[in-house]
Amino acid sequence: MARKNILKGLMEAPKTDNNPPARVDAAKPRYTTGAIGAVSQSIADLKRRSVIEVDPRLIDTAGLHDRLDTDTDLAALVDSIREYGQQVPVLLRPNPNDAERYQVVYGRRRVAALKQLSQPVKALVRVLDDRELVIAQGQENSARKDLTFIEKANFARQMRDGGYERKVICAALHMDKTLISRMLSVADRTPLPLIEAIGSAPGIGRDRWLALADLLEKSDRDGVALAVGETSDKRFEAVMRGLSKPRAKQSPQVETLRNEKGTAIATAKRGNDKMVLTINSKNAQGFDDWLVTHLAEIHRNWKDSTGG
Incomplete structure:
Protein backbone atom coordinates (compact mmCIF):
# COMPACT_ATOMS: atom_id res chain seq x y z
CA MET A 1 0.00 0.00 0.00
CA VAL A 51 -0.73 9.13 -26.21
CA ILE A 52 -2.92 11.48 -24.22
CA GLU A 53 -6.11 13.34 -25.11
CA VAL A 54 -6.07 17.15 -25.04
CA ASP A 55 -8.88 19.65 -25.47
CA PRO A 56 -8.11 21.41 -28.80
CA ARG A 57 -9.06 24.74 -27.19
CA LEU A 58 -5.95 24.41 -25.03
CA ILE A 59 -3.60 24.10 -28.00
CA ASP A 60 -1.79 27.14 -29.44
CA THR A 61 0.34 27.47 -32.57
CA ALA A 62 4.14 27.54 -32.43
CA GLY A 63 7.18 27.16 -34.65
CA LEU A 64 7.30 28.12 -38.33
CA HIS A 65 4.60 28.30 -40.98
CA ASP A 66 5.07 25.23 -43.18
CA ARG A 67 1.99 24.85 -45.36
CA LEU A 68 0.95 27.42 -47.94
CA ASP A 69 -2.58 26.06 -48.50
CA THR A 70 -3.63 25.75 -44.86
CA ASP A 71 -7.36 25.60 -45.64
CA THR A 72 -7.08 23.32 -48.65
CA ASP A 73 -8.92 20.02 -48.16
CA LEU A 74 -9.51 20.75 -44.45
CA ALA A 75 -13.17 19.90 -45.01
CA ALA A 76 -12.13 16.52 -46.41
CA LEU A 77 -9.93 15.92 -43.37
CA VAL A 78 -12.82 16.83 -41.07
CA ASP A 79 -15.06 14.32 -42.85
CA SER A 80 -12.37 11.64 -42.67
CA ILE A 81 -11.79 12.09 -38.93
CA ARG A 82 -15.54 12.22 -38.32
CA GLU A 83 -15.94 8.83 -40.00
CA TYR A 84 -12.74 7.02 -39.09
CA GLY A 85 -11.40 8.96 -36.11
CA GLN A 86 -7.91 10.43 -35.64
CA GLN A 87 -5.49 7.73 -36.78
CA VAL A 88 -2.15 9.51 -36.17
CA PRO A 89 -1.38 11.52 -33.01
CA VAL A 90 0.02 15.04 -33.18
CA LEU A 91 3.07 16.26 -31.28
CA LEU A 92 2.66 18.97 -28.64
CA ARG A 93 4.89 20.69 -26.15
CA PRO A 94 3.88 22.43 -22.90
CA ASN A 95 3.33 26.12 -23.61
CA PRO A 96 6.31 27.88 -21.97
CA ASN A 97 4.16 30.98 -21.44
CA ASP A 98 1.12 29.29 -19.89
CA ALA A 99 1.37 26.21 -17.69
CA GLU A 100 -2.22 25.23 -18.48
CA ARG A 101 -1.83 25.18 -22.27
CA TYR A 102 0.08 23.40 -25.03
CA GLN A 103 1.69 24.37 -28.33
CA VAL A 104 1.50 22.26 -31.47
CA VAL A 105 4.82 21.11 -32.93
CA TYR A 106 3.29 19.33 -35.90
CA GLY A 107 -0.23 18.26 -36.80
CA ARG A 108 -1.83 21.71 -37.13
CA ARG A 109 -4.46 20.61 -39.64
CA ARG A 110 -5.48 17.67 -37.48
CA VAL A 111 -5.84 20.01 -34.50
CA ALA A 112 -7.93 22.42 -36.61
CA ALA A 113 -10.16 19.59 -37.85
CA LEU A 114 -10.69 18.17 -34.36
CA LYS A 115 -11.47 21.65 -33.05
CA GLN A 116 -14.22 21.92 -35.66
CA LEU A 117 -15.55 18.55 -34.53
CA SER A 118 -15.23 19.48 -30.82
CA GLN A 119 -13.29 16.27 -30.27
CA PRO A 120 -10.20 15.78 -28.08
CA VAL A 121 -6.82 15.65 -29.79
CA LYS A 122 -4.75 12.49 -29.46
CA ALA A 123 -1.22 13.71 -28.86
CA LEU A 124 2.28 12.93 -27.76
CA VAL A 125 3.85 15.56 -25.49
CA ARG A 126 7.52 16.49 -25.40
CA VAL A 127 9.35 19.24 -23.52
CA LEU A 128 11.18 21.05 -26.35
CA ASP A 129 12.95 24.39 -26.56
CA ASP A 130 12.41 26.60 -29.63
CA ARG A 131 15.39 25.14 -31.49
CA GLU A 132 14.30 21.55 -30.85
CA LEU A 133 10.76 22.49 -31.88
CA VAL A 134 11.67 23.74 -35.37
CA ILE A 135 14.04 20.80 -35.91
CA ALA A 136 11.26 18.36 -34.99
CA GLN A 137 8.85 20.27 -37.20
CA GLY A 138 11.31 20.25 -40.10
CA GLN A 139 12.07 16.55 -39.75
CA GLU A 140 8.36 15.75 -39.76
CA ASN A 141 7.95 17.93 -42.86
CA SER A 142 10.80 16.24 -44.72
CA ALA A 143 9.24 12.84 -44.04
CA ARG A 144 5.88 13.91 -45.45
CA LYS A 145 5.61 13.19 -49.16
CA ASP A 146 2.80 15.73 -49.56
CA LEU A 147 4.90 18.75 -48.58
CA THR A 148 5.93 20.41 -51.85
CA PHE A 149 9.26 21.86 -52.95
CA ILE A 150 8.20 25.47 -52.46
CA GLU A 151 6.76 24.75 -49.01
CA LYS A 152 10.07 23.20 -47.95
CA ALA A 153 11.97 26.12 -49.51
CA ASN A 154 9.78 28.60 -47.66
CA PHE A 155 10.31 26.67 -44.41
CA ALA A 156 14.10 26.77 -44.94
CA ARG A 157 13.91 30.53 -45.54
CA GLN A 158 11.99 31.05 -42.30
CA MET A 159 14.59 29.05 -40.38
CA ARG A 160 17.43 31.05 -41.97
CA ASP A 161 15.70 34.36 -41.24
CA GLY A 162 15.06 33.17 -37.70
CA GLY A 163 18.81 32.97 -37.11
CA TYR A 164 19.31 29.22 -37.37
CA GLU A 165 22.63 28.03 -38.75
CA ARG A 166 22.83 26.25 -42.08
CA LYS A 167 23.74 22.93 -40.43
CA VAL A 168 20.60 23.14 -38.28
CA ILE A 169 18.47 23.76 -41.37
CA CYS A 170 20.12 20.76 -43.06
CA ALA A 171 19.41 18.59 -40.03
CA ALA A 172 15.80 19.74 -39.82
CA LEU A 173 15.05 18.99 -43.49
CA HIS A 174 17.42 16.02 -43.89
CA MET A 175 19.12 17.69 -46.87
CA ASP A 176 22.68 18.63 -47.73
CA LYS A 177 23.93 22.20 -48.06
CA THR A 178 23.72 22.18 -51.86
CA LEU A 179 19.99 21.41 -51.90
CA ILE A 180 19.31 23.91 -49.11
CA SER A 181 21.22 26.59 -51.06
CA ARG A 182 19.09 25.95 -54.15
CA MET A 183 15.92 26.14 -52.10
CA LEU A 184 16.99 29.40 -50.51
CA SER A 185 17.93 30.77 -53.95
CA VAL A 186 14.34 30.24 -55.09
CA ALA A 187 12.79 31.54 -51.88
CA ASP A 188 14.97 34.67 -51.87
CA ARG A 189 14.31 35.56 -55.51
CA THR A 190 10.57 34.84 -55.41
CA PRO A 191 8.60 37.41 -53.38
CA LEU A 192 6.60 35.85 -50.56
CA PRO A 193 3.31 37.48 -51.74
CA LEU A 194 3.78 35.72 -55.09
CA ILE A 195 4.54 32.38 -53.39
CA GLU A 196 1.38 32.75 -51.31
CA ALA A 197 -0.65 33.78 -54.37
CA ILE A 198 0.48 30.67 -56.27
CA GLY A 199 0.20 28.29 -53.34
CA SER A 200 1.83 24.92 -52.73
CA ALA A 201 1.98 23.89 -56.43
CA PRO A 202 2.21 20.13 -55.79
CA GLY A 203 3.00 19.36 -59.44
CA ILE A 204 5.83 21.87 -59.74
CA GLY A 205 9.35 20.77 -58.84
CA ARG A 206 12.67 22.45 -58.17
CA ASP A 207 13.70 23.07 -61.79
CA ARG A 208 10.48 24.88 -62.68
CA TRP A 209 10.69 27.09 -59.58
CA LEU A 210 14.31 27.92 -60.44
CA ALA A 211 13.20 28.88 -63.96
CA LEU A 212 10.51 31.13 -62.50
CA ALA A 213 13.03 32.81 -60.20
CA ASP A 214 15.27 33.48 -63.23
CA LEU A 215 12.36 35.06 -65.11
CA LEU A 216 11.48 37.25 -62.15
CA GLU A 217 15.00 38.67 -62.07
CA LYS A 218 14.67 39.79 -65.69
CA SER A 219 11.15 41.18 -65.43
CA ASP A 220 9.57 44.17 -63.74
CA ARG A 221 6.04 42.79 -63.99
CA ASP A 222 3.75 42.13 -61.05
CA GLY A 223 3.75 38.35 -60.80
CA VAL A 224 0.95 38.36 -58.22
CA ALA A 225 -1.43 39.90 -60.77
CA LEU A 226 -0.61 37.05 -63.17
CA ALA A 227 -1.36 34.29 -60.64
CA VAL A 228 -4.84 33.42 -61.89
CA GLY A 229 -6.17 29.87 -62.05
CA GLU A 230 -8.40 27.33 -60.38
CA THR A 231 -5.54 25.31 -58.93
CA SER A 232 -2.14 26.14 -57.53
CA ASP A 233 -0.36 24.43 -60.45
CA LYS A 234 -2.42 26.41 -62.98
CA ARG A 235 -1.60 29.66 -61.19
CA PHE A 236 2.10 28.81 -61.44
CA GLU A 237 1.78 28.10 -65.17
CA ALA A 238 -0.11 31.37 -65.69
CA VAL A 239 2.70 33.32 -64.03
CA MET A 240 5.31 31.53 -66.16
CA ARG A 241 3.40 32.30 -69.36
CA GLY A 242 2.86 35.91 -68.39
CA LEU A 243 6.50 36.52 -67.57
CA SER A 244 7.71 34.71 -70.70
CA LYS A 245 5.68 36.85 -73.12
CA PRO A 246 7.59 39.83 -74.55
CA ARG A 247 6.20 43.10 -73.30
CA ALA A 248 4.12 44.84 -75.97
CA LYS A 249 5.84 47.92 -77.32
CA GLN A 250 4.26 51.17 -76.29
CA SER A 251 3.16 53.56 -78.99
CA PRO A 252 5.68 56.41 -79.09
CA GLN A 253 4.52 59.61 -77.43
CA VAL A 254 5.18 62.75 -79.47
CA GLU A 255 5.38 66.15 -77.82
CA THR A 256 5.71 69.45 -79.73
CA LEU A 257 8.00 72.09 -78.18
CA ARG A 258 7.16 75.74 -78.93
CA ASN A 259 8.83 79.10 -78.29
CA GLU A 260 7.22 82.04 -76.51
CA LYS A 261 5.39 83.04 -79.71
CA GLY A 262 3.88 79.58 -80.11
CA THR A 263 6.05 78.60 -83.06
CA ALA A 264 6.99 74.89 -83.16
CA ILE A 265 10.75 74.59 -82.84
CA ALA A 266 11.14 70.89 -82.04
CA THR A 267 9.37 67.55 -81.41
CA ALA A 268 10.24 65.00 -78.72
CA LYS A 269 9.33 61.38 -79.47
CA ARG A 270 9.48 59.06 -76.41
CA GLY A 271 9.70 55.28 -76.86
CA ASN A 272 10.29 52.33 -74.53
CA ASP A 273 13.94 53.07 -73.86
CA LYS A 274 14.84 56.27 -75.70
CA MET A 275 13.73 59.76 -76.63
CA VAL A 276 14.37 61.34 -80.03
CA LEU A 277 14.53 65.14 -80.17
CA THR A 278 14.00 66.65 -83.66
CA ILE A 279 14.71 70.39 -84.04
CA ASN A 280 13.29 72.46 -86.87
CA SER A 281 16.43 74.33 -87.96
CA LYS A 282 14.44 76.92 -89.85
CA ASN A 283 12.35 77.92 -86.87
CA ALA A 284 15.09 77.38 -84.26
CA GLN A 285 17.19 80.23 -85.63
CA GLY A 286 20.52 78.74 -84.50
CA PHE A 287 19.23 77.15 -81.27
CA ASP A 288 20.08 73.69 -82.66
CA ASP A 289 23.76 74.60 -83.02
CA TRP A 290 23.83 76.24 -79.59
CA LEU A 291 22.23 73.19 -77.98
CA VAL A 292 24.79 70.81 -79.46
CA THR A 293 27.64 73.04 -78.27
CA HIS A 294 26.32 73.39 -74.72
CA LEU A 295 24.71 69.99 -74.23
CA ALA A 296 27.54 68.64 -72.07
CA GLU A 297 27.43 71.76 -69.88
CA ILE A 298 23.64 71.54 -69.55
CA HIS A 299 23.90 67.92 -68.50
CA ARG A 300 26.60 68.74 -65.94
CA ASN A 301 24.49 71.54 -64.45
CA TRP A 302 21.51 69.18 -64.25
CA LYS A 303 23.55 66.56 -62.37
CA ASP A 304 24.82 69.23 -59.95
CA SER A 305 21.29 70.47 -59.28
CA THR A 306 19.97 66.95 -58.60
CA GLY A 307 22.96 65.76 -56.61
CA GLY A 308 23.62 63.01 -59.15
Whole structure:
Protein backbone atom coordinates (compact mmCIF):
# COMPACT_ATOMS: atom_id res chain seq x y z
CA MET A 1 0.00 0.00 0.00
CA ALA A 2 2.84 2.37 0.80
CA ARG A 3 4.41 1.76 -2.61
CA LYS A 4 1.06 2.42 -4.28
CA ASN A 5 0.79 5.72 -2.44
CA ILE A 6 4.27 6.71 -3.56
CA LEU A 7 3.39 6.06 -7.20
CA LYS A 8 0.14 7.94 -6.79
CA GLY A 9 2.06 10.91 -5.44
CA LEU A 10 4.36 10.86 -8.45
CA MET A 11 1.45 10.92 -10.87
CA GLU A 12 -0.53 13.71 -9.20
CA ALA A 13 0.26 17.32 -8.42
CA PRO A 14 0.02 18.37 -4.76
CA LYS A 15 -3.27 20.01 -3.74
CA THR A 16 -3.75 22.86 -1.35
CA ASP A 17 -6.77 24.85 -0.27
CA ASN A 18 -5.58 27.91 -2.16
CA ASN A 19 -4.15 26.33 -5.32
CA PRO A 20 -6.12 24.17 -7.76
CA PRO A 21 -4.52 20.98 -9.09
CA ALA A 22 -1.73 21.96 -11.51
CA ARG A 23 -1.21 20.21 -14.82
CA VAL A 24 1.70 17.77 -14.69
CA ASP A 25 3.74 18.08 -17.87
CA ALA A 26 3.89 14.72 -19.55
CA ALA A 27 7.66 14.82 -19.97
CA LYS A 28 8.71 16.39 -16.65
CA PRO A 29 9.39 14.15 -13.63
CA ARG A 30 8.64 15.83 -10.29
CA TYR A 31 11.62 14.17 -8.60
CA THR A 32 15.06 13.83 -10.15
CA THR A 33 17.34 12.21 -7.55
CA GLY A 34 17.45 9.08 -5.45
CA ALA A 35 15.20 6.04 -5.69
CA ILE A 36 12.07 8.12 -6.05
CA GLY A 37 13.78 10.11 -8.80
CA ALA A 38 14.58 6.92 -10.71
CA VAL A 39 10.97 5.75 -10.50
CA SER A 40 9.75 9.21 -11.47
CA GLN A 41 12.05 9.26 -14.48
CA SER A 42 10.79 5.86 -15.57
CA ILE A 43 7.22 7.06 -15.34
CA ALA A 44 8.15 10.19 -17.35
CA ASP A 45 9.74 7.98 -20.02
CA LEU A 46 6.55 5.94 -20.24
CA LYS A 47 4.51 9.11 -20.56
CA ARG A 48 6.71 10.36 -23.39
CA ARG A 49 5.78 7.24 -25.33
CA SER A 50 2.10 7.37 -24.43
CA VAL A 51 -0.73 9.13 -26.21
CA ILE A 52 -2.92 11.48 -24.22
CA GLU A 53 -6.11 13.34 -25.11
CA VAL A 54 -6.07 17.15 -25.04
CA ASP A 55 -8.88 19.65 -25.47
CA PRO A 56 -8.11 21.41 -28.80
CA ARG A 57 -9.06 24.74 -27.19
CA LEU A 58 -5.95 24.41 -25.03
CA ILE A 59 -3.60 24.10 -28.00
CA ASP A 60 -1.79 27.14 -29.44
CA THR A 61 0.34 27.47 -32.57
CA ALA A 62 4.14 27.54 -32.43
CA GLY A 63 7.18 27.16 -34.65
CA LEU A 64 7.30 28.12 -38.33
CA HIS A 65 4.60 28.30 -40.98
CA ASP A 66 5.07 25.23 -43.18
CA ARG A 67 1.99 24.85 -45.36
CA LEU A 68 0.95 27.42 -47.94
CA ASP A 69 -2.58 26.06 -48.50
CA THR A 70 -3.63 25.75 -44.86
CA ASP A 71 -7.36 25.60 -45.64
CA THR A 72 -7.08 23.32 -48.65
CA ASP A 73 -8.92 20.02 -48.16
CA LEU A 74 -9.51 20.75 -44.45
CA ALA A 75 -13.17 19.90 -45.01
CA ALA A 76 -12.13 16.52 -46.41
CA LEU A 77 -9.93 15.92 -43.37
CA VAL A 78 -12.82 16.83 -41.07
CA ASP A 79 -15.06 14.32 -42.85
CA SER A 80 -12.37 11.64 -42.67
CA ILE A 81 -11.79 12.09 -38.93
CA ARG A 82 -15.54 12.22 -38.32
CA GLU A 83 -15.94 8.83 -40.00
CA TYR A 84 -12.74 7.02 -39.09
CA GLY A 85 -11.40 8.96 -36.11
CA GLN A 86 -7.91 10.43 -35.64
CA GLN A 87 -5.49 7.73 -36.78
CA VAL A 88 -2.15 9.51 -36.17
CA PRO A 89 -1.38 11.52 -33.01
CA VAL A 90 0.02 15.04 -33.18
CA LEU A 91 3.07 16.26 -31.28
CA LEU A 92 2.66 18.97 -28.64
CA ARG A 93 4.89 20.69 -26.15
CA PRO A 94 3.88 22.43 -22.90
CA ASN A 95 3.33 26.12 -23.61
CA PRO A 96 6.31 27.88 -21.97
CA ASN A 97 4.16 30.98 -21.44
CA ASP A 98 1.12 29.29 -19.89
CA ALA A 99 1.37 26.21 -17.69
CA GLU A 100 -2.22 25.23 -18.48
CA ARG A 101 -1.83 25.18 -22.27
CA TYR A 102 0.08 23.40 -25.03
CA GLN A 103 1.69 24.37 -28.33
CA VAL A 104 1.50 22.26 -31.47
CA VAL A 105 4.82 21.11 -32.93
CA TYR A 106 3.29 19.33 -35.90
CA GLY A 107 -0.23 18.26 -36.80
CA ARG A 108 -1.83 21.71 -37.13
CA ARG A 109 -4.46 20.61 -39.64
CA ARG A 110 -5.48 17.67 -37.48
CA VAL A 111 -5.84 20.01 -34.50
CA ALA A 112 -7.93 22.42 -36.61
CA ALA A 113 -10.16 19.59 -37.85
CA LEU A 114 -10.69 18.17 -34.36
CA LYS A 115 -11.47 21.65 -33.05
CA GLN A 116 -14.22 21.92 -35.66
CA LEU A 117 -15.55 18.55 -34.53
CA SER A 118 -15.23 19.48 -30.82
CA GLN A 119 -13.29 16.27 -30.27
CA PRO A 120 -10.20 15.78 -28.08
CA VAL A 121 -6.82 15.65 -29.79
CA LYS A 122 -4.75 12.49 -29.46
CA ALA A 123 -1.22 13.71 -28.86
CA LEU A 124 2.28 12.93 -27.76
CA VAL A 125 3.85 15.56 -25.49
CA ARG A 126 7.52 16.49 -25.40
CA VAL A 127 9.35 19.24 -23.52
CA LEU A 128 11.18 21.05 -26.35
CA ASP A 129 12.95 24.39 -26.56
CA ASP A 130 12.41 26.60 -29.63
CA ARG A 131 15.39 25.14 -31.49
CA GLU A 132 14.30 21.55 -30.85
CA LEU A 133 10.76 22.49 -31.88
CA VAL A 134 11.67 23.74 -35.37
CA ILE A 135 14.04 20.80 -35.91
CA ALA A 136 11.26 18.36 -34.99
CA GLN A 137 8.85 20.27 -37.20
CA GLY A 138 11.31 20.25 -40.10
CA GLN A 139 12.07 16.55 -39.75
CA GLU A 140 8.36 15.75 -39.76
CA ASN A 141 7.95 17.93 -42.86
CA SER A 142 10.80 16.24 -44.72
CA ALA A 143 9.24 12.84 -44.04
CA ARG A 144 5.88 13.91 -45.45
CA LYS A 145 5.61 13.19 -49.16
CA ASP A 146 2.80 15.73 -49.56
CA LEU A 147 4.90 18.75 -48.58
CA THR A 148 5.93 20.41 -51.85
CA PHE A 149 9.26 21.86 -52.95
CA ILE A 150 8.20 25.47 -52.46
CA GLU A 151 6.76 24.75 -49.01
CA LYS A 152 10.07 23.20 -47.95
CA ALA A 153 11.97 26.12 -49.51
CA ASN A 154 9.78 28.60 -47.66
CA PHE A 155 10.31 26.67 -44.41
CA ALA A 156 14.10 26.77 -44.94
CA ARG A 157 13.91 30.53 -45.54
CA GLN A 158 11.99 31.05 -42.30
CA MET A 159 14.59 29.05 -40.38
CA ARG A 160 17.43 31.05 -41.97
CA ASP A 161 15.70 34.36 -41.24
CA GLY A 162 15.06 33.17 -37.70
CA GLY A 163 18.81 32.97 -37.11
CA TYR A 164 19.31 29.22 -37.37
CA GLU A 165 22.63 28.03 -38.75
CA ARG A 166 22.83 26.25 -42.08
CA LYS A 167 23.74 22.93 -40.43
CA VAL A 168 20.60 23.14 -38.28
CA ILE A 169 18.47 23.76 -41.37
CA CYS A 170 20.12 20.76 -43.06
CA ALA A 171 19.41 18.59 -40.03
CA ALA A 172 15.80 19.74 -39.82
CA LEU A 173 15.05 18.99 -43.49
CA HIS A 174 17.42 16.02 -43.89
CA MET A 175 19.12 17.69 -46.87
CA ASP A 176 22.68 18.63 -47.73
CA LYS A 177 23.93 22.20 -48.06
CA THR A 178 23.72 22.18 -51.86
CA LEU A 179 19.99 21.41 -51.90
CA ILE A 180 19.31 23.91 -49.11
CA SER A 181 21.22 26.59 -51.06
CA ARG A 182 19.09 25.95 -54.15
CA MET A 183 15.92 26.14 -52.10
CA LEU A 184 16.99 29.40 -50.51
CA SER A 185 17.93 30.77 -53.95
CA VAL A 186 14.34 30.24 -55.09
CA ALA A 187 12.79 31.54 -51.88
CA ASP A 188 14.97 34.67 -51.87
CA ARG A 189 14.31 35.56 -55.51
CA THR A 190 10.57 34.84 -55.41
CA PRO A 191 8.60 37.41 -53.38
CA LEU A 192 6.60 35.85 -50.56
CA PRO A 193 3.31 37.48 -51.74
CA LEU A 194 3.78 35.72 -55.09
CA ILE A 195 4.54 32.38 -53.39
CA GLU A 196 1.38 32.75 -51.31
CA ALA A 197 -0.65 33.78 -54.37
CA ILE A 198 0.48 30.67 -56.27
CA GLY A 199 0.20 28.29 -53.34
CA SER A 200 1.83 24.92 -52.73
CA ALA A 201 1.98 23.89 -56.43
CA PRO A 202 2.21 20.13 -55.79
CA GLY A 203 3.00 19.36 -59.44
CA ILE A 204 5.83 21.87 -59.74
CA GLY A 205 9.35 20.77 -58.84
CA ARG A 206 12.67 22.45 -58.17
CA ASP A 207 13.70 23.07 -61.79
CA ARG A 208 10.48 24.88 -62.68
CA TRP A 209 10.69 27.09 -59.58
CA LEU A 210 14.31 27.92 -60.44
CA ALA A 211 13.20 28.88 -63.96
CA LEU A 212 10.51 31.13 -62.50
CA ALA A 213 13.03 32.81 -60.20
CA ASP A 214 15.27 33.48 -63.23
CA LEU A 215 12.36 35.06 -65.11
CA LEU A 216 11.48 37.25 -62.15
CA GLU A 217 15.00 38.67 -62.07
CA LYS A 218 14.67 39.79 -65.69
CA SER A 219 11.15 41.18 -65.43
CA ASP A 220 9.57 44.17 -63.74
CA ARG A 221 6.04 42.79 -63.99
CA ASP A 222 3.75 42.13 -61.05
CA GLY A 223 3.75 38.35 -60.80
CA VAL A 224 0.95 38.36 -58.22
CA ALA A 225 -1.43 39.90 -60.77
CA LEU A 226 -0.61 37.05 -63.17
CA ALA A 227 -1.36 34.29 -60.64
CA VAL A 228 -4.84 33.42 -61.89
CA GLY A 229 -6.17 29.87 -62.05
CA GLU A 230 -8.40 27.33 -60.38
CA THR A 231 -5.54 25.31 -58.93
CA SER A 232 -2.14 26.14 -57.53
CA ASP A 233 -0.36 24.43 -60.45
CA LYS A 234 -2.42 26.41 -62.98
CA ARG A 235 -1.60 29.66 -61.19
CA PHE A 236 2.10 28.81 -61.44
CA GLU A 237 1.78 28.10 -65.17
CA ALA A 238 -0.11 31.37 -65.69
CA VAL A 239 2.70 33.32 -64.03
CA MET A 240 5.31 31.53 -66.16
CA ARG A 241 3.40 32.30 -69.36
CA GLY A 242 2.86 35.91 -68.39
CA LEU A 243 6.50 36.52 -67.57
CA SER A 244 7.71 34.71 -70.70
CA LYS A 245 5.68 36.85 -73.12
CA PRO A 246 7.59 39.83 -74.55
CA ARG A 247 6.20 43.10 -73.30
CA ALA A 248 4.12 44.84 -75.97
CA LYS A 249 5.84 47.92 -77.32
CA GLN A 250 4.26 51.17 -76.29
CA SER A 251 3.16 53.56 -78.99
CA PRO A 252 5.68 56.41 -79.09
CA GLN A 253 4.52 59.61 -77.43
CA VAL A 254 5.18 62.75 -79.47
CA GLU A 255 5.38 66.15 -77.82
CA THR A 256 5.71 69.45 -79.73
CA LEU A 257 8.00 72.09 -78.18
CA ARG A 258 7.16 75.74 -78.93
CA ASN A 259 8.83 79.10 -78.29
CA GLU A 260 7.22 82.04 -76.51
CA LYS A 261 5.39 83.04 -79.71
CA GLY A 262 3.88 79.58 -80.11
CA THR A 263 6.05 78.60 -83.06
CA ALA A 264 6.99 74.89 -83.16
CA ILE A 265 10.75 74.59 -82.84
CA ALA A 266 11.14 70.89 -82.04
CA THR A 267 9.37 67.55 -81.41
CA ALA A 268 10.24 65.00 -78.72
CA LYS A 269 9.33 61.38 -79.47
CA ARG A 270 9.48 59.06 -76.41
CA GLY A 271 9.70 55.28 -76.86
CA ASN A 272 10.29 52.33 -74.53
CA ASP A 273 13.94 53.07 -73.86
CA LYS A 274 14.84 56.27 -75.70
CA MET A 275 13.73 59.76 -76.63
CA VAL A 276 14.37 61.34 -80.03
CA LEU A 277 14.53 65.14 -80.17
CA THR A 278 14.00 66.65 -83.66
CA ILE A 279 14.71 70.39 -84.04
CA ASN A 280 13.29 72.46 -86.87
CA SER A 281 16.43 74.33 -87.96
CA LYS A 282 14.44 76.92 -89.85
CA ASN A 283 12.35 77.92 -86.87
CA ALA A 284 15.09 77.38 -84.26
CA GLN A 285 17.19 80.23 -85.63
CA GLY A 286 20.52 78.74 -84.50
CA PHE A 287 19.23 77.15 -81.27
CA ASP A 288 20.08 73.69 -82.66
CA ASP A 289 23.76 74.60 -83.02
CA TRP A 290 23.83 76.24 -79.59
CA LEU A 291 22.23 73.19 -77.98
CA VAL A 292 24.79 70.81 -79.46
CA THR A 293 27.64 73.04 -78.27
CA HIS A 294 26.32 73.39 -74.72
CA LEU A 295 24.71 69.99 -74.23
CA ALA A 296 27.54 68.64 -72.07
CA GLU A 297 27.43 71.76 -69.88
CA ILE A 298 23.64 71.54 -69.55
CA HIS A 299 23.90 67.92 -68.50
CA ARG A 300 26.60 68.74 -65.94
CA ASN A 301 24.49 71.54 -64.45
CA TRP A 302 21.51 69.18 -64.25
CA LYS A 303 23.55 66.56 -62.37
CA ASP A 304 24.82 69.23 -59.95
CA SER A 305 21.29 70.47 -59.28
CA THR A 306 19.97 66.95 -58.60
CA GLY A 307 22.96 65.76 -56.61
CA GLY A 308 23.62 63.01 -59.15
